[in-house]
Amino acid sequence: MMDKNLFRMEKIKPVLIGLAGLAVLQAFLIIGQAYFLSKGITNLWQGQRVSAQGKEIFFFFLCFFLRQVAQFFREQQLDKFAYQQSQILRKQLVDKIFSLGPNFVQKEGTGNMVTMAIEGVSQVENYLTLILPKITNMMIIPWLVAAFLFTQDILSGVIVLLVFPVIIIFMVILGYAARAKADRQYEGFQKLSNHFIDALRGLETLKLLGLSKKYEKNVYNVSEEYRKATMSTLKIAILSTFALDFFTTLSVAVVALFLGLKLIEGQLALLPALIVLVLTPDFFLPLRDFSSDYHATLNGGNTMKEIYRILDQEPFKATQNLTLNEKWDETETLSFEKLNVKYAKEDERMTLSDITFAWQGFGKIGIVGLSGSGKSTLVKVLGGFLEPDGSEQIKVNGQVIPHLQQEKWQKQLFYIPQDPYIFHDTIRNNICFYVPDASPESVEQAISQAGLVELIEELPQGLATMIGEGGQTLSGGQMQRVALARAFLDQERKILLFDEPTAHLDIETEAELKATMLPLLENHLVFFATHRLHWMKEMDYILVMQNGKIVEQGTYEQVSKQQGYYAKFVAETKAGGELNANQ
């Protein structure tokens, strides 16, 4: 019943104690309310005038209202507590995401992380306000009420106490049955409910195939199938609520019946009988509350588990801080010695293995290979998003470090992925992200270097146009150029990582950009992973990758003359396709 994760919250114990105190108070008020109401009714029944019932009515109303006031107070405090906790949780989560970095985010699904930090934490907040009083009420109120019932009529007390476990058993049995059925159908469900989005997303393709009209029927039929499947699960799923309802109302009916019989035989007076009748539904109320909002509770609990799973992710290995100059210069060295990397901890195979490579000072290093050969992974290790398997394979200036998530290292590097992220902000602020206080002239220059002048002229508000989510949409190539402009603007950072920065560009635009880019890459340490082989001519050193290994390395001349994998690779892209001018 009690979610273990709840105890990981700070200050949970005093809160539970406070709630328990309030539950005791509420139980007494419930009893008081029932007593005074029954007393009033009995007095009237005995022929007294209404005007003589002032005291009973007043105390009934007082108890009734105070009970609500107690609830008011409880929710006020819980609201505050739940908010504080959710704030802490959200902060921890965001911190964790930041410390684990982009590779983790990508693996978990980006949308997923955002939803978890906002909706998920809100769900937990809601869960806390729901579950805590449910638990304390359930543990206290029914038993105090039952104890009082025994003082009024033992038989009724026995009846409700017997029904209580019966309800629990039925709910558990039916709950399990429903869950088993739901589990079996869940996969199918998922498929059916995703089908609609799938159909909408594929609409363009369907149109191209001339099937979009015919598919209408399919959309409707699948939705109807979904309805039927849902209904058949629901029939069982809500049986547990039915059982709860059935036994509680039935036990009220049974209690009323026995009370009636006892009254006829004169074994009981009207007052205790009425009190019992009024109190019986209140005995079951905490149980009904407990099972209501079932989904909110279930989701809240699961989300909380999920959030803690992420908070429990192992951080990067603790390490001595890397000592490094402000700016990478000619004298500094970086080396990998038999580096092994797993993309995810649970993977069996190494994504990168036996990576050995050393470099001193500035230089342009190209990385080539087929898709899946490990180029991006290597760039991620260089960027410090990914931790190698061992801990003594990386050396910077001779200092051994387990990974490159080092402040001094990351502060001077720049990473441009294939799909750079565009912030929801003006295009100007996007370009100036790394240098917020850049002068207008330098921004202008970066824009022209990145070939964005024409685009910005066409935008409705020029540099002040909002881009990113919900703003002006940019094409893949335009986004890549915005990212390049960011890099051009920041000439202070000496280490540049590129992961297919030109994949979305047409050859002419790429050629123009290449001309402006090359001079800017001088006096930098550049790692450049790409499928566009013409860049290799410009590189000082080339790493050729295959199946997670560096199979060849050397200067352009060396690798192309080697008649090895690179030469074969280049030949492959041409095989049978050499365009001869004199054909």
Next chain:
Amino acid sequence: MPTNKRLLLTKKDHWVRPYFAKYKKLLGLVLFLGVLTFFCGSSLMFTSGYLISKSATHPINILLVYIPIVLTRAFGIGRPASRYVERLASHNWVLKMTSDIRLKLYRSVESRAMNAKAEFRSGDILGILAEDIEHIQNLYLRTIFPTIISWLLYIIIVVLFGLFSIPFALMMLLLMGILVFLLPGLSILVNQGKNYRRKEKRHVLYTNLTDSVLGVGDWQYSGRYQEFITTYNTAEAEVRKIDQEMNRYKRKQDLAIQFVFGLIVVALLIWTGHYFYGSKTGLNWIAAFTLAFFPLMDAFAPIAEGVAEVPLYEDSVQRLHRLPKPEKESAAKPIQLKGTGIQFDDVSFQFTEKSKSILHHFNLEIQAGETLAVLGKSGTGKTTLSKLLRGDLEPNSGRITLGAVPISELRTEIFTQIGVLNQSPHLFNTSILNNVRLGNLNASDEEVAEAIKQVGLDQLVASLPQGLNTVVEEGGKRFSGGEQQRIALARILLQNVPVVIIDEPTIGLDPITEKELLQTVFHVLQEKTVLWITHHLLGIEHADRVIFLENGQIEMAGSPQTLRAENQRFQQLYSLDSAE
């Protein structure tokens, strides 16, 4: 974006309202059962109260209380039973409506009117629309049904009391009116603005966090983490402020509702005490009337809160409302094509009057069976060209013909003539077999297998334990980019069209995969007329002719061999794009 005028449930609302009428009977059943549930619950306490009061008078014969005994049992079983059926019926109703709305949404997005609206193309919007439908489900289950049921109960209760005493009925009219009208109304007034503001602020929080999570690397490197935390905290504090106000209001509202409940019980006690005073048998009814009200509290308590949520659904309905209404399309007459040559005749096109001209008095002829490569910088209108050819866009002036028949006359039959292989062909989350067969629903398994073989996937398929029945998974992610393109190509082969448009299908592929894919593509499409849009020169030797688009015109044209030999610009690009 959102207009201030309310749309939800008004006469203009053609997304939520019409379904009330459509499944009238089921809706009636749902409401009847909803009322019945509370009626049984209330009656159980009523008869029980009467039963024990009557019993306390020590009747000589037990048969005198026989009817209340039976009724108690009946109501005791009736309440859970009707509640169970009501929940099933209401879900059934809502899901039926969902199927209809989905169909309607699909039709709307599918309609031709949609073509012009690029905004709806992005997957995000489609996801949001699909979610909107789920929101509408909640609107029914959580707000509309309970509210109507509480109104019905309200009427029944007031009428019933009217049979006993008009003044007391009026009193209940007033007291319960607070619960079903005054407090919900007030709640809407107070919370509407807050709800919107909350939504807005939450949106800010969302973009903030999305930016931080997706751009996590940039924040990390730029050393601007602290700055982010500060802006984020301000955004969060603002949301909390509104939340706090709303929660506070809700607590006060709950207290007010309970206060009214207390008053009603007291009023019932006082009235029954007066009304039945002095009547020996009448006194037994006091407990009955007073206790009967308690179960009804559940019906009235959640109304005010539920109603306050209605404005939240407004967005969803507005969004759906903005979708175009599907047009009726006349079936195209069968048209006899004269060959499969394509002709662009003095074609001009621009998206809007103000935007720049994409094509300017553009002329182009593509011979039947020719492979034409279209090159040009991004934004020069390569893709527009293909859309014009398919009739998805209409030229501002000029004429485009296929086999001497204007494209506009082909209308919905265009798919029998032109197939498209684009950058992101959609693979449906079903088997390879089903995906390929979408090209021609009448194709036999053998024909599908043959197409798979032609595109060079036969070995891969054979290596899969489930062969052609392997599910491609969402968006085809079971397979690599190159493999996905091959599946899509197989689909086009089955489609058996004379003309194929190829629109940059190789973006993101490594050069070897790209090379091999292009080889397959041009091998299997040898006989067909092909318009190939490409952004670089790899595989350009497959084209019979190459054109460069620039400023709405053809900048240069010729066979790749001639261009390679004679055209300086082409030579430059060619050497740029080659590895050596």
